[in-house]
Amino acid sequence: MSQKKRVKRAISGWLILDKPYDFTSTQAVGKIKWLFEAKKAGHAGTLDPLATGILPIALGEATKTVPFVQDGTKVYEFDIAWGSATTTDDVEGEVIAASDHRPSAEELDNVLHCFTGIITQVPPAFSAIKIKGERAYDLARAGEKVEMPPREIEVESLEVLSHGEKQSTLRVTCQKGTYVRALARDIAEKLDTVGHVSRLHRAAVGNFTDQDAVTIEELEALETTLERDQMLRPIADALGHIDEVSLDQKQAQAVRMGNPALLLGRNAPIALDVAYATHRGDVLAIGRVEKGQFKPSRVILPDSPIRN
The missing domain is CATH 2.30.130.10 (PUA domain)
Incomplete structure (x- = not known):
């Protein structure tokens, strides 16, 4: 016997997902769309597969408000692993440079002002930016040398949460278009060493924070669509600003x-x-x-x- 086809629902609202590690944003949207039996879904800002944290997912008519969330301020917490640079500026890439120098806490604090305000940043070659109609990461994976044009970004604040010889943890508050992997790479270079992002967590997007987030496991544990529907945030929550x-x-x-x-x-x-x-x-x-x-x-x- 063939399975009965699921009837998709016209349901609207925001689901603030705590995206798991090694899960693409597209996969996350597909999973939420399936769990809610929703006709339409989309997300407000791609999160790297190796990153965790806030991925706001819009269902139904909430998709019309995606730009208002996408353009909101972002907060990230990230670890810089000192002493090695990689092709992707994170743990996924191959090591391409190494250094024995490890910055002190004072040295790190003293360079942070160079990375706040309106600054110029060269995005990672492994990014979704299009170069002559092609995604940069597709060109990079094909072995082509990718020349990424510099761009202006805005970093509102940058602080050290903890510091160690092997790695440091920082928190950055920034605007749309900021690549944290590039930020970590550039901070290391400013300190006459090399480094890459070993952990990345998005703690806030616009009005949505970690306190609003739910996990896929929590949603799967709910037995009815009514229980899941109660996890949705109203459309107006995306428009509070x-x-x-x-x-x-x-x-x-x-x-x-x-x-x-x-x-x-x-x-x-x-x-x-x-x-x-x-x-x-x-x-x-x-x-x-x-x-x-x-x-x-x-x-x-x-x-x-x-x-x-």
Whole structure:
């Protein structure tokens, strides 16, 4: 007998996954999509297979808010293994250089200011950046020499959590586009030695932190879809850093149709570059306020009708 085909559900929300080691972001999304029987899913920012930590996964209509999470501030904790450089700038690659020099805690502290603020970084050759239409890691694995163009990134803070002769643990708060593997490589070079990332953990993405995360094992232990659904975060949690515009029933119906809604009341905004509209706590749309009207650019379709 053939197995009954699973019926996919129109379910929306954010699942904050603690991605396990040696698991690709694509594999993680596929697993969550299967567990929730969801029609649509996507993630907000790729995490290397050898990295662990926060991987926000959007289900259903939450996928329309992915850019707002993807562009959020990131926090990483990572270990630099001193004395060896690798082709991939992490433990996966082959050793290509070695050094006997081990920096002191004071030496490490003294160079961190060179890696904060707006800095220039050359991404690792083994990265997903496209070079003439090809992924850099595909070219590198094929044995081609990859010239990675430098790029500007923003590092808000960088601190040492612990220091030892063999490795040091650091925490970095940074913006989108920062490669921690390249950061570790460059810090080592600044200290007249070589090094690579031996452990990488993403502790926060935008509003989501380790405290919000659940593991695949925890989700698999739940017996019903209802129990798993309770692990989802509302769509609005991805939008906490932009302005909210609360609408009444009539305004909500207009916005649901993709039409503008005139905002009433003494405190109604006149102009906002970006905002999201809600009705009784449900996110209706993302858009802007212009001349006292909320104008939707992306309508969030309900999994169920608007409540009266």
